[in-house]
Amino acid sequence: MTSATDSRAHDAEVSAALRARGGRVTSQRLILHRALRELDRHATAEELLRVASERLPNLSLPTVYATLELFEELGVVRRVAVGSGPVLWDPRPEPHQHFACRRCGRILDLDVRVRAGAAIEAARAAGHAPDGAQLLVMGLCDACSRDT
Amino acid sequence: MTSATDSRAHDAEVSAALRARGGRVTSQRLILHRALRELDRHATAEELLRVASERLPNLSLPTVYATLELFEELGVVRRVAVGSGPVLWDPRPEPHQHFACRRCGRILDLDVRVRAGAAIEAARAAGHAPDGAQLLVMGLCDACSRDT
DNA sequence: GTCGCTGCAAAGTATTTGCATAGCC
DNA sequence: GGCTATGCAAATACTTTGCAGCGAC
Numbered sequence: 001m002t003s004a005t006d007s008r009a010h011d012a013e014v015s016a017a018l019r020a021r022g023g024r025v026t027s028q029r030l031i032l033h034r035a036l037r038e039l040d041r042h043a044t045a046e047e048l049l050r051v052a053s054e055r056l057p058n059l060s061l062p063t064v065y066a067t068l069e070l071f072e073e074l075g076v077v078r079r080v081a082v083g084s085g086p087v088l089w090d091p092r093p094e095p096h097q098h099f100a101c102r103r104c105g106r107i108l109d110l111d112v113r114v115r116a117g118a119a120i121e122a123a124r125a126a127g128h129a130p131d132g133a134q135l136l137v138m139g140l141c142d143a144c145s146r147d148t
Numbered sequence: 149m150t151s152a153t154d155s156r157a158h159d160a161e162v163s164a165a166l167r168a169r170g171g172r173v174t175s176q177r178l179i180l181h182r183a184l185r186e187l188d189r190h191a192t193a194e195e196l197l198r199v200a201s202e203r204l205p206n207l208s209l210p211t212v213y214a215t216l217e218l219f220e221e222l223g224v225v226r227r228v229a230v231g232s233g234p235v236l237w238d239p240r241p242e243p244h245q246h247f248a249c250r251r252c253g254r255i256l257d258l259d260v261r262v263r264a265g266a267a268i269e270a271a272r273a274a275g276h277a278p279d280g281a282q283l284l285v286m287g288l289c290d291a292c293s294r295d296t
Numbered sequence: 297g298t299c300g301c302t303g304c305a306a307a308g309t310a311t312t313t314g315c316a317t318a319g320c321c
Numbered sequence: 322g323g324c325t326a327t328g329c330a331a332a333t334a335c336t337t338t339g340c341a342g343c344g345a346c
Binding site: 112119 | 235290
């Protein structure tokens with residue numbers, strides 16, 4: 001559960017991160033950040049617009065996209081692309097991976113850590129500067145595999 | 149290098165897979181399969197259309213999409229989604245992972261195996277029927293990290 | 297001959313861009 | 322006050338759908 005105290009503490013956190021980047025602290029950004037934290041699950045840009053619009057009615061989709069990209073850079077959200085349907089934005093801070101159902105398209109969390117060290121090391125050895133990794137497991141979900 | 153003999157052998161392979169699925173063996177499918185194998189790297193649907201069109205001028209984009217999806221089901225290609233830009237289709241049969249540059253958007257191969265067993269096991273434990281997994285490492289590529 | 301596959305055109309969805317204004321620092 | 326961020330509208334990029342005709346089996 002997210003309390004008002006938590007919100008304020010997290011506001012301060014993002015604000016600091018934004019300023020450190022030379023960015024500005026706007027109500028759009030703070031409200032999107034809260035919406036993301038309170039949802040606590042991957043959401044599309046449209047979903048976030050809907051939720052955040054309740055608090056800031058004129059919020060626009062381009063702003064949502066721009067803000068999400070900024071947050072990604074700040075490490076506040078992770079972009080999760082599946083290949084069918086829109087990109088998802090995941091605010092969960094704990095390391096976890098995703099499962100994508102090939103039939104119904106649902107994306108589900110897998111609460112498991114994966115040793116991606118070898119892959120990150122390989123990237124570094126190839127001269128790149130990796131800053132994150134994510135695993136996507138695919139197949140049929142619980143429900144879809146039952147009514148094949 | 150791909151010889152004419154290889155092509156014929158691989159044609160037979162896909163043909164068998166297609167028939168086993170109850171699908172038909174069409175020139176579009178065979179030519180797309182060859183184009184994929186000969187490229188031997190991830191390509192977009194448009195790129196494949198361009199390459200394959202040289203041999204089959206009336207080939208259409210909807211057919212390319214449909215065929216790639218079919219091939220994915222047959223295990224001939226892997227869908228690689230990055231979240232910016234179009235989906236890539238990867239024909240490389242050897243297990244490998246990908247690196248995506250956040251700045252220039254390039255997707256590069258990492259020739260490394262990852263132990264995804266734990267994640268696949270977690271998916272199965274949650275009741276799903278996983279059939280594959282892929283790791284995406286992100287960051288700045290070789291070139292982009294140099295001219296920051 | 298049947299039924300799945302294809303091509304064409306069109307629609308649909310997701311995301312980005314251009315530009316004038318608002319508002320943080 | 323300067324310069325970034327926003328909102329609006331429009332454009333673009335990618336992918337899917339509908340349907341009539343062709344061709345594999």
